[in-house]
Amino acid sequence: MYIAIEGIDTAGKSTQIALLSRNYPEAVITKEPGATAIGKEIRELVLSAKAKSKKAEFLLFLADRAEHIKEVIEPNLKKRMIISDRSVVSGVAYALIQEEISETAIVHLNRFATNGIYPQKVFLLRLSKEELEFRLSQKELDGIELRGSDYLLKIQGAIIKAAELLDIELIEIDATQSIETINKEILSTLNS
Numbered sequence: 421m422y423i424a425i426e427g428i429d430t431a432g433k434s435t436q437i438a439l440l441s442r443n444y445p446e447a448v449i450t451k452e453p454g455a456t457a458i459g460k461e462i463r464e465l466v467l468s469a470k471a472k473s474k475k476a477e478f479l480l481f482l483a484d485r486a487e488h489i490k491e492v493i494e495p496n497l498k499k500r501m502i503i504s505d506r507s508v509v510s511g512v513a514y515a516l517i518q519e520e521i522s523e524t525a526i527v528h529l530n531r532f533a534t535n536g537i538y539p540q541k542v543f544l545l546r547l548s549k550e551e552l553e554f555r556l557s558q559k560e561l562d563g564i565e566l567r568g569s570d571y572l573l574k575i576q577g578a579i580i581k582a583a584e585l586l587d588i589e590l591i592e593i594d595a596t597q598s599i600e601t602i603n604k605e606i607l608s609t610l611n612s
């Protein structure tokens with residue numbers, strides 16, 4: 421099974437992935453962007469927020485995604501549990517709010533990059549504005565995080581829309597709960 425954990429920056433994705441990697445020691449643990457050699461270079465480039473063109477930024481994430489699907493997801497899809505920090509759902513959500521590329525093109529280009537290989541279940545760790553602002557205040561921000569909490573909350577809404585457009589099952593989880601409670605919720609869904 422291929423699953424992904426989604427949520428805006430600081431929602432707790434890497435915290436939950438670390439716990440899941442202990443729950444599923446045989447699983448392939450991966451992430452977007454930056455899981456492959458080329459992906460690491462793309463991630464650096466894109467997080468520096470140097471691209472002036474939103475389309476260029478979108479295409480860089482797509483290039484990372486295409487490489488990730490080919491190198492990590494496809495070879496393991498039939499044999500292993502795959503747990504990914506972000507997925508095509510982030511790709512569609514971040515692009516939707518730019519309003520520069522049509523919905524149809526966003527979905528079509530993501531299908532092209534992934535060969536239509538999408539996670540079977542996606543968990544959205546959903547944050548409140550208050551908790552998001554608190555967590556952002558506790559860390560050093562990268563170029564995308566510097567766009568602020570309103571921008572990130574818009575993306576949270578867009579994640580829900582993206583899952584609908586892609587026809588992917590989305591399980592929403594209150595990310596302000598304790599780390600252990602969230603882990604239990606994810607496990608109970610996976611085991612049901």
Ligand SMILES: Nc1ncnc2c1ncn2[C@@H]1O[C@H](COP(=O)(O)OP(=O)(O)O)[C@@H](O)[C@H]1O
Pocket residue numbers: 427428429430431432433434435436555595596597598599602
């Ligand atoms: N359920 C939680 N409650 C309180 N703080 C949390 C929780 N989950 C994660 N954190 C803290 O929030 C910050 C961001 O978590 P992280 O897992 O790095 O998020 P992401 O990978 O989504 O950016 C970290 O300092 C982490 O310790």
Ligand SMILES: Cc1cn([C@H]2C[C@H](O)[C@@H](COP(=O)(O)OP(=O)(O)O)O2)c(=O)[nH]c1=O
Pocket residue numbers: 429430452453454481482506507510511512514515562564565
């Ligand atoms: C996958 C994806 C991520 N992003 C953004 C979300 C994040 O701000 C950033 C990815 O960074 P990430 O690796 O999640 O950051 P961190 O190490 O800080 O947790 O890129 C897009 O804008 N488009 C995309 O398609």
